[in-house]
Amino acid sequence: MAVLLRNPKTITRTTTCSIKPLSSCISRSFSSTTLNSETDLKVPSFFSCISPPLRQEPKDRNVQWVFLGCPGVGKGTYASRLSNLLGIPHIATGDLVREELNSSGTLSSQLKEIVNQGKLVSDEIIISLLSKRLEAGEAKGESGFILDGFPRTIRQAEILEGVTDIDLVVNLKLREEALLAKCLGRRICSQCGGNYNIASIDIKGENGKPGIYMAPLPAPPQCVPNLIQRADDTKEVVKERLRIYNEMSRPVEEFYRNRGKLLEFDLPGGIPESWPKLLEALNLDHEDKCTAAA
Numbered sequence: 648m649a650v651l652l653r654n655p656k657t658i659t660r661t662t663t664c665s666i667k668p669l670s671s672c673i674s675r676s677f678s679s680t681t682l683n684s685e686t687d688l689k690v691p692s693f694f695s696c697i698s699p700p701l702r703q704e705p706k707d708r709n710v711q712w713v714f715l716g717c718p719g720v721g722k723g724t725y726a727s728r729l730s731n732l733l734g735i736p737h738i739a740t741g742d743l744v745r746e747e748l749n750s751s752g753t754l755s756s757q758l759k760e761i762v763n764q765g766k767l768v769s770d771e772i773i774i775s776l777l778s779k780r781l782e783a784g785e786a787k788g789e790s791g792f793i794l795d796g797f798p799r800t801i802r803q804a805e806i807l808e809g810v811t812d813i814d815l816v817v818n819l820k821l822r823e824e825a826l827l828a829k830c831l832g833r834r835i836c837s838q839c840g841g842n843y844n845i846a847s848i849d850i851k852g853e854n855g856k857p858g859i860y861m862a863p864l865p866a867p868p869q870c871v872p873n874l875i876q877r878a879d880d881t882k883e884v885v886k887e888r889l890r891i892y893n894e895m896s897r898p899v900e901e902f903y904r905n906r907g908k909l910l911e912f913d914l915p916g917g918i919p920e921s922w923p924k925l926l927e928a929l930n931l932d933h934e935d936k937c938t939a940a941a
């Protein structure tokens with residue numbers, strides 16, 4: 648359960664703990680915060696330990712972007728393509744959690760307990776994983792990033808502001824009927840784990856809205872007999888997932904819209920149709936544009 652932060656001004660950075668390694672801040676935070684506290688409005692102490700500030704003038708670094716978009720829209724795919732194109736890391740918080748679970752740090756055992764109990768991973772943990780990742784990247788000489796799956800809440804967005812600068816937030820959108828068809832068309836090979844899609848989407852344009860064409864992603868012949876559909880890819884479940892996502896993400900979109908950082912991008916179709924248009928919207932004129940879309 649996430650703790651509501653009613654007064655973002657309480658996020659302060661103290662310089663006294665700036666030389667402490669983040670790990671000491673993290674372990675301390677677990678003894679001083681509870682995961683289910685709804686009443687504690689104070690920012691846990693370790694937020695003040697996230698340092699040094701991961702801030703550089705935009706001209707001295709690569710882009711620092713966030714990708715938003717509902718499940719199934721292809722956010723990870725586009726974020727990953729752009730990270731390859733720009734030579735910057737694509738940081739998905741889901742991956743950070745999985746990596747930490749597979750490691751043997753103190754945070755890992757805490758995390759295993761939370762996941763085993765079926766609890767939601769708190770903002771505190773996500774932020775500390777992310778800060779650790781950003782600091783490690785900076786130490787290796789990385790510059791810029793694309794965040795995928797974060798921030799999910801206003802509180803996370805506010806905390807992120809305290810840690811680093813976000814230049815642009817790209818909100819990927821796809822018409823619901825196309826999204827539904829795409830989710831319902833998903834198939835996984837039970838033998839090799841390959842992801843395919845049998846949906847052939849061809850929605851005619853109407854009322855000024857352009858049409859959408861998305862080709863299926865057929866499985867190779869050896870996978871065809873093994874294709875399965877995820878049990879939760881039903882119309883009802885997908886619709887409910889979208890409803891929950893929209894409800895949760897609207898305030899985050901608003902947060903960035905108010906700061907003039909939100910770029911709304913309506914996907915015109917599959918990757919071949921969308922990729923060049925996305926690059927155009929991002930003012931990226933790259934010679935890989937055509938080959939990368941192939």
Ligand SMILES: [Zn+2]
Nearest residue numbers: 836838839870
């Ligand atoms: Zn297969």
